[in-house]
Amino acid sequence: MDKRKSSRLFIRIAGAVAALALTWMPLAHGKVCSERDATAADAMVDHLDSWSKVNASLNKYGHCDDGEIAEGNSEAIARLLVDHWQTLPQLGALIRRNPSLKSFVLRHINTTLDTDDLSKIATLSATSCPAGMGPLCRDLATAASRARQ
Known part of the structure; x- marks a missing residue:
């Protein structure tokens, strides 16, 4: 040849x-996020009022975490952290079973959030960290600080 x-x-x-x-x-x-999955993920965002629901949403629709859906996930995570800080041990338990949940939560502490919420997350992480949650609190504080810059 x-x-x-x-x-x-x-x-x-x-x-x-x-x-x-x-x-x-x-x-x-x-998976590719089909239109049907995106619609379902978007509808689910409005009901993410517990860490177990956030985890379920990640498992079922994590492949659709983009755009408006991602912003909704960020807001839901901020609400859980700011308004329901006492549930952080539940998040820790879920992270032990599903380690990808930690990176999902940290990724959603971002610049789309209100700066007051970011400040509260950083403050709660530094001053009200539940026993045994030190590493997660440090990661949350770091994510909030980065997003505020």
């Missing part, structure tokens, strides 16, 4: 591999 044929064959094979990779990429990174 001469060099030109060899080059063209290589380019065709590389193109086919790239096309296959792009076709399968969503599957490699998880």
Whole structure:
């Protein structure tokens, strides 16, 4: 086989591999958020009034965590932290069973939140951390501080 044929064959094979990779990429990174899933996830955001519901939403619709849905998740997480701080041990217990919940919660302590809420999260983390929750409180305080900058 001469060099030109060899080059063209290589380019065709590389193109086919790239096309296959792009076709399968969503599957490699998880589920694709269908319109039906997005609608259900958006509806669920309004009912995230406990850490167990946040965890259930992550497990069922975590692949839809973008845009308005992500902002709703952030607000729900802020409300739980600011208004129901005493439930932090429940969050800790769920994180032990589902470690990805921790990164989900921390990711949602972000610049979309009200600065007063971010300040309260940082203050509660520093001054009212429940026993045994030190590492989580430090992570929450760090996330709130970063979001306020």
